[in-house]
Amino acid sequence: MYQIVEKRPLSRNITxxxxxxxxxxxxxxxxxxxxxxxxxxxxxxPLTISGTDTSRGTVCIIFQIVGATTRQLNTLEEGDCLADxxxxxxxxxxxxxxKKVCVVGGGVGCxxxxxxxxxxxxxGCEVHSIVGFRNKDLLILEDEFTACSDKYxxxxxxxxxxxxxxxxxxxxxLIESGEQYDxxxxxxPLMMMKFxxxxxxxxxxxxxxxxxxxxxxxxxxxxxxxxxxGGETKFACVxxxxxxxxxxxxxxxxxxxxxxxxxxxxxxxxxxxxxNKEVQ
Amino acid sequence: MPNMTPxxxxxxxxxxxxxxxNFLEVSQGYTEEMAQxxxxxxxxxxxxxxxxxxxxxxxxxxxxxQVAAGDYAAAYxxxxxxxxxxxxxxxxxxxxxxxxxxCVRGKKxxxxxxxxxERFVADYHNAQPVTGAQKPESNGHKVAVVGSxxxxxxxxxxxxxxxxEVTVFEALHLAGxxxxxxxxxFRLPKDIVQKEVDNLAALGVKIETNMVIGKxxxxxxxxxxYGFEAVFIGSGAGLPRFMNIPGExxxxxxxANEFLTRTNLMKxxxxxxxxxxxxxxKVAVVGxxxxxxDAARSxxxxxxxxxxxxYRRSEEELPARREExxxxxxxxxxxxxxxxxxxxxxxxxxFVKAIKCEKMELGEPDASGRRRPVRVPDSAFTLDxxxxxxxxxxSPNPLIKSTTEGLETKPWGGIIADENGRxxxxxxxxxxxxVTGAATVILAMGEGKTAAKAIDEYIKSKE
Numbered sequence: 001m002y003q004i005v006e007k008r009p010l011s012r013n014i015t016x017x018x019x020x021x022x023x024x025x026x027x028x029x030x031x032x033x034x035x036x037x038x039x040x041x042x043x044x045x046p047l048t049i050s051g052t053d054t055s056r057g058t059v060c061i062i063f064q065i066v067g068a069t070t071r072q073l074n075t076l077e078e079g080d081c082l083a084d085x086x087x088x089x090x091x092x093x094x095x096x097x098x099k100k101v102c103v104v105g106g107g108v109g110c111x112x113x114x115x116x117x118x119x120x121x122x123x124g125c126e127v128h129s130i131v132g133f134r135n136k137d138l139l140i141l142e143d144e145f146t147a148c149s150d151k152y153x154x155x156x157x158x159x160x161x162x163x164x165x166x167x168x169x170x171x172x173x174l175i176e177s178g179e180q181y182d183x184x185x186x187x188x189p190l191m192m193m194k195f196x197x198x199x200x201x202x203x204x205x206x207x208x209x210x211x212x213x214x215x216x217x218x219x220x221x222x223x224x225x226x227x228x229x230g231g232e233t234k235f236a237c238v239x240x241x242x243x244x245x246x247x248x249x250x251x252x253x254x255x256x257x258x259x260x261x262x263x264x265x266x267x268x269x270x271x272x273x274x275x276n277k278e279v280q
Numbered sequence: 281m282p283n284m285t286p287x288x289x290x291x292x293x294x295x296x297x298x299x300x301x302n303f304l305e306v307s308q309g310y311t312e313e314m315a316q317x318x319x320x321x322x323x324x325x326x327x328x329x330x331x332x333x334x335x336x337x338x339x340x341x342x343x344x345x346q347v348a349a350g351d352y353a354a355a356y357x358x359x360x361x362x363x364x365x366x367x368x369x370x371x372x373x374x375x376x377x378x379x380x381x382x383c384v385r386g387k388k389x390x391x392x393x394x395x396x397x398e399r400f401v402a403d404y405h406n407a408q409p410v411t412g413a414q415k416p417e418s419n420g421h422k423v424a425v426v427g428s429x430x431x432x433x434x435x436x437x438x439x440x441x442x443x444x445e446v447t448v449f450e451a452l453h454l455a456g457x458x459x460x461x462x463x464x465x466f467r468l469p470k471d472i473v474q475k476e477v478d479n480l481a482a483l484g485v486k487i488e489t490n491m492v493i494g495k496x497x498x499x500x501x502x503x504x505x506y507g508f509e510a511v512f513i514g515s516g517a518g519l520p521r522f523m524n525i526p527g528e529x530x531x532x533x534x535x536a537n538e539f540l541t542r543t544n545l546m547k548x549x550x551x552x553x554x555x556x557x558x559x560x561x562k563v564a565v566v567g568x569x570x571x572x573x574d575a576a577r578s579x580x581x582x583x584x585x586x587x588x589x590x591y592r593r594s595e596e597e598l599p600a601r602r603e604e605x606x607x608x609x610x611x612x613x614x615x616x617x618x619x620x621x622x623x624x625x626x627x628x629x630x631f632v633k634a635i636k637c638e639k640m641e642l643g644e645p646d647a648s649g650r651r652r653p654v655r656v657p658d659s660a661f662t663l664d665x666x667x668x669x670x671x672x673x674x675s676p677n678p679l680i681k682s683t684t685e686g687l688e689t690k691p692w693g694g695i696i697a698d699e700n701g702r703x704x705x706x707x708x709x710x711x712x713x714x715v716t717g718a719a720t721v722i723l724a725m726g727e728g729k730t731a732a733k734a735i736d737e738y739i740k741s742k743e
């Protein structure tokens with residue numbers, strides 16, 4: 001079960017895996033996520049689905065190696081199996097009826113933005129994609145975005161590829177130049193999404209953001225993923241992960257995401273030590 | 281001659297000072313001698329009030345007579361006629377409100393330790409070499425059970441014994457429901473739960489984990505595409521409630537579900553666990569039920585120096601099992617009764633630093649028959665804590681309801697079902713906390729049993 005049928009690096013620290021999970025592949029919609037455990041006794045982590053192939057019965061996940069669990073996940077190879085893989089969880093991104101959308105992706109968030117851009121394109125919607133990365137080495141999915149976007153703008157922090165700067169710069173320019181978007185869909189680091197929202201708010205362009213807080217079960221049981229949205233507490237796992245960006249309390253979300261930073265650093269280092277020992 | 285000692289034979293247990301720092305089981309169980317001694321306190325009275333106090337009507341005096349006679353296998357068989365999870369119920373049932381409440385011996389002294397004897401019989405049975413449950417001959421009918429908690433396991437077991445091909449779908453990676461994610465190891469060792477799950481597998485029950493029904497497959501798909509003739513929903517009451525007071529989303533505020541899931545299911549208390557948990561020093565647990573006791577005692581065990589239980593009524597109204605309250609106190613948990621939190625205060629980084637509460641007093645009885653807590657004016661005070669755990673109840677999870685057309689629920693989320701577990705959808709049955717809201721293991725088990733009988737009748741009636 002849950003065999004890795006394909007694994008390839010997309011950049012220095014981002015990996016793509018195709019996981020055999022036919023039931024999930026059949027049901028998953030853009031915007032939904034899975035909860036997985038790389039190994040027995042591992043941590044449960046949420047990862048957004050980056051695509052599905054119903055004929056092969058596979059689900060695509062793309063992850064950045066940031067902590068102990070993603071590092072552990074990255075040690076598995078083609079032919080290995082994940083201990084657990086449950087989904088599709090959360091609500092799909094609502095894209096019905098949209099005619100013109102700007103999709104904004106930051107870093108590994110582009111992996112989640114891609115299936116949404118593809119679906120919009122498939123539905124005949126005009127898609128403008130703006131993606132941002134720290135530098136050229138971290139860029140992913142360039143061909144895929146090119147194929148489904150009517151406009152495709154790449155931004156890098158250091159100018160090593162595309163245009164130097166942050167994603168909100170071209171977003172603001174496009175809106176000011178008269179592009180009438182039905183919606184802006186932003187997926188990436190919390191800080192990026194916060195600034196996208198601050199950019200679109202004055203223009204009143206509806207903006208959806210995809211939240212990825214700390215989770216355990218993904219079914220609404222623990223409440224660990226709660227956020228404040230429009231003054232109300234919402235659970236990202238069942239009420240989201242997409243929310244109206246104008247209503248999300250990003251500052252609170254950023255603090256909650258950092259809750260276990262010390263622990264994670266420690267766990268990451270001990271996993272590294274363990275792996276190094278194995279190598280030696 | 282019955283043993284007329286007024287008190288129960290004491291239960292051996294770990295020293296409170298030692299056990300407050302480990303996750304080993306607190307109560308260690310009767311020896312054979314203790315069990316015999318206690319069994320002889322039963323008067324075997326004619327009108328058997330204890331049986332009517334048991335939600336699944338175990339023939340209590342009969343099994344106790346067998347314990348007294350030293351025939352523990354016979355005692356186990358008698359319990360098994362009514363209960364599928366005796367090792368679990370002997371540990372977690374609120375006996376003082378059920379069988380033991382009605383025991384004649386309780387009128388002058390303590391009632392017979394029925395729960396302790398049940399546990400002894402089950403543990404004795406489990407310690408014997410496995411005889412291997414026989415897989416009954418299939419009757420060719422398929423039934424799906426959603427959720428592997430007490431109601432689902434019971435329903436699945438009863439149906440399997442009748443020859444049904446049963447598949448249990450569990451959303452998490454491990455079967456057992458609240459028995460594995462909620463109730464801590466020190467109160468219910470997980471190998472006991474695993475044994476019950478293994479017993480079901482031996483009966484031919486298939487258990488599929490990581491299956492979030494309502495998402496990956498709907499109830500309709502189970503029935504139309506997968507050939508299940510009936511479905512039992514025992515998806516529990518998984519949705520945690522919060523108080524909706526300021527500061528509830530600060531770092532360090534947990535629902536009891538989250539705190540216990542991290543600790544029990546994900547083993548965050550172990551040194552090398554990958555799942556993090558906050559190792560807080562001063563913890564406030566809000567609520568007075570078993571879940572609150574479990575959370576408080578778990579917090580102590582992972583290193584808290586001070587743990588407070590805050591409950592808005594008085595000690596008399598605490599809904600927790602008396603034994604848990606007693607154990608918690610022995611271990612050093614401090615009980616702040618008639619106390620109601622109104623705000624949680626954070627530091628500069630939005631971590632919890634204190635909790636602000638008001639004192640309460642008891643007024644007139646409310647709808648539940650308990651005296652209503654009323655706030656005492658100008659009684660607010662602040663207590664320094666670095667973690668707050670909300671254990672004020674849970675509601676049924678809306679996941680299945682929202683994806684099953686025609687399945688009706690009460691306004692608070694409970695699935696509507698009749699006394700046999702029949703829902704508003706033909707062929708769909710439900711029981712346990714998904715119907716009643718958060719209740720007890722034994723009630724859930726009872727409903728699983730009733731539904732199994734109704735499912736059997738339903739499927740036979742269609743033949």
